[in-house]
Amino acid sequence: xxxxxVGVRLGKWLLNRIKIFYKEVDKPIYILSHxxxxxxxxxxxxxSSYKAISEGDAATAYMFRQLVFVVIGLGLIxxxxxxxxxxxxxxxxxxxxxxxxxxxMALVWTIxxxxxxxxxxxxxxxxxxxxxxxxxPIVVVVLANLLGLHQEELxxxxxxxxxxxxxxxxxxxxxxxxxxxxxxxxxxxAIVASIIALMIxxxxxxxxxxxRSLLGVGVGYVIMLIILHFFDFSHIDNYQIRxxxxxxxxxxxxxxxxxxxxxxxxxxxxxGLMGQGPGNSxxxxxxxxxxxxxxxxxxxxxxxxFFVTLLIIAIxxxxxxxxxxxxxxxxxIFLQLILVGVAGYFFVQIFINLGxxxxxxxxxxxxxxxxxxxxxSVLASSIMIGLALAAIRRDQRERQExxxxxxxx
Numbered sequence: 001x002x003x004x005x006v007g008v009r010l011g012k013w014l015l016n017r018i019k020i021f022y023k024e025v026d027k028p029i030y031i032l033s034h035x036x037x038x039x040x041x042x043x044x045x046x047x048s049s050y051k052a053i054s055e056g057d058a059a060t061a062y063m064f065r066q067l068v069f070v071v072i073g074l075g076l077i078x079x080x081x082x083x084x085x086x087x088x089x090x091x092x093x094x095x096x097x098x099x100x101x102x103x104x105m106a107l108v109w110t111i112x113x114x115x116x117x118x119x120x121x122x123x124x125x126x127x128x129x130x131x132x133x134x135x136x137p138i139v140v141v142v143l144a145n146l147l148g149l150h151q152e153e154l155x156x157x158x159x160x161x162x163x164x165x166x167x168x169x170x171x172x173x174x175x176x177x178x179x180x181x182x183x184x185x186x187x188x189x190a191i192v193a194s195i196i197a198l199m200i201x202x203x204x205x206x207x208x209x210x211x212r213s214l215l216g217v218g219v220g221y222v223i224m225l226i227i228l229h230f231f232d233f234s235h236i237d238n239y240q241i242r243x244x245x246x247x248x249x250x251x252x253x254x255x256x257x258x259x260x261x262x263x264x265x266x267x268x269x270x271x272g273l274m275g276q277g278p279g280n281s282x283x284x285x286x287x288x289x290x291x292x293x294x295x296x297x298x299x300x301x302x303x304x305x306f307f308v309t310l311l312i313i314a315i316x317x318x319x320x321x322x323x324x325x326x327x328x329x330x331x332x333i334f335l336q337l338i339l340v341g342v343a344g345y346f347f348v349q350i351f352i353n354l355g356x357x358x359x360x361x362x363x364x365x366x367x368x369x370x371x372x373x374x375x376x377s378v379l380a381s382s383i384m385i386g387l388a389l390a391a392i393r394r395d396q397r398e399r400q401e402x403x404x405x406x407x408x409x
Contacts, residue, residue, distance in 0.1 A: 021082055026326070026392045032319040033077070033385045036370040037070050037378075039312060044373045046278055047299040048292035050285045062292055062373055069375040073382030080386025085394050088141040089334065097138045098172040104131035105179040112183075118365075119183045132188035133380035135176055137387060139195055140341030142169060147203040148333040155204040187364025191348050198344040199337055202327075247362040263287040264295055264357050267302035275305030292373040294365055297357050312371070313354075320347050323388060330395050338391040342384045345369075 041063060048062035055061075087093055104122065108131055112119040121128040146169060147154065150162040163170045173196065180189040197213060243257060250258035250265075267283040270276060281302045284291040291299050301309045320343045327339035346369055353368045355361035367377040 017082065018078075021078060024393055024396065025081060026389055028322050029319065029326075029385060029388055029392070030077075032315060032322070033370070033381075034074075036312075036315060036319075037073070039315075040371040040378075041067055041070060043296055043300055043371055044292050046281070046303060047284055047296050048373060049279070051292065054286075065375075066373055066378070069378040072375075073378050076379065076382045077386045077389065080383060081389035081393065083386075083390050085141075085335075085338070085387065085390040089145050094142050094145060095168065098142060098169060101131065101135050101138050102172055102175050102179075105135070105176055107131075109179050109183060118185060120185045120188070120365075127375070130188075130374075130376040132176075132180055132185060132192070133376040134383070135188075135192055136195060136345055136380055137383040139173070139176075139192055140199070140338060140345065140384070141387065143196060143199045144334050144337035144341060147199060147337055151204050151333055154200065155206075157206045157209075159200070159205070185365070186362075187352055187366035190352060190364065191345070191366065194348040195341055195344050198348075199341050202340040202344075203333065203337060243364075244362045247359065250359060260288055260290065260295055261356075261359050261363065264298040265359070267295075267298040268306075268358075271302040271305045271309075273306045275301070275303050275308065278303055294353065294363070294367060294372065295357055296368055296372050297354060300371075313350075316346060316350050316369075326392060330391065331398060332395075335391045335395050339388055342388045345384050346381075 044066045045060060045063035049059040052061040053059055108119055108122055112121055113123060115121065120130050120132060122131060146162070146166050150165070153159075153161050177189055177193060180192065201209060201213070246253040246257035246261060250261040252258065254262045263283045267281065267288065270282065276282075281291070281299050283302055284299050288295045288298060297309065297312075300312065323339050323343035323346075327336045327343070330336040330339065349366060349369050352361065352364060352366040353372075356363040356366065367374050369381040370378065
């Protein structure tokens with residue numbers, strides 16, 4: 001009887017928390033993120049069905065695995081969306097998260113399995129996780145805290161002073177980026193570095209830094225194209241280098257490292273404006289090996305056409321733009337930077353993935369948030385959404401019941 005009473009009370013408490021959550025949750029972010037999740041489940045099913053059958057599984061095998069992580073992700077959004085985000089302002093939390101991430105990356109480097117010439121995974125039983133995916137939300141909350149504390153120094157252009165005064169965090173970030181480079185995981189490194197740069201610029205850094213950053217990226221891109229055009233790297237037996245050479249001239253390597261990119265072009269061409277129809281992709285039948293993962297947008301383009309592809313991209317940008325607009329209304333720099341960091345994560349992740357699929361930049365193995373198959377990616381994206389919802393909820397409560405506002409500045 002006592003156990004039944006405990007169960008009833010727990011059920012009532014949970015039901016009450018759910019009611020409060022749905023009453024307070026930011027509806028546009030919640031709806032857009034869940035819409036992407038639902039689209040992702042359907043797209044993983046259609047993109048992975050042939051692969052699953054060829055492996056002797058049911059056509060829905062990959063979809064149900066993805067669904068498990070989506071359900072866990074929904075739980076994370078529910079939990080994080082209600083938490084007091086100010087706990088990330090405590091240094092013991094900040095240092096603890098960074099230390100855990102550095103140790104996880106070190107384990108990947110030392111004992112992680114090598115797949116396609118690179119490391120990036122840790123095997124835990126039958127599961128594999130990518131620690132770099134979870135480094136992204138950790139970087140967002142840590143930098144939102146530190147950059148808010150040192151805003152005056154950043155506005156005056158004194159970044160070096162901030163780096164010296166926060167040496168522990170600086171060393172941890174350098175270690176994470178350094179290990180990621182040597183794995184090598186250029187896509188993961190580029191995303192973390194871009195989030196850091198965008199959050200520094202958004203914290204009030206001089207406008208000239210932004211101009212110089214854009215100029216540096218542009219010049220680096222041109223130099224890369226020139227080097228790849230005039231120098232022959234085909235003799236180098238390195239998977240990452242071969243990815244770059246295949247990007248420069250994919251049709252010359254169409255039977256090797258350029259296979260995915262060439263067939264991605266074919267997928268978009270076959271799809272046209274209206275697509276071949278759900279389930280009718282040719283390229284997913286072995287022509288694009290990672291059809292359900294990095295190249296899922298190519299399969300979407302082939303089966304559903306240009307207009308649906310554009311609609312999905314529009315949903316992403318609606319989410320990003322809304323996050324940025326909402327960030328301008330936050331009362332504190334800490335909450336502002338949380339939203340900017342989350343928006344930056346989605347923008348950079350989408351840019352690098354679509355850039356690789358369309359042949360604008362080298363393929364780096366970056367997933368498409370909520371759409372690509374992969375548990376670590378889904379969970380990391382869910383954590384980001386949870387952090388954004390927690391920041392907005394905190395701001396709403398401070399407006400209604402002003403408390404100790406200095407804790408969030």
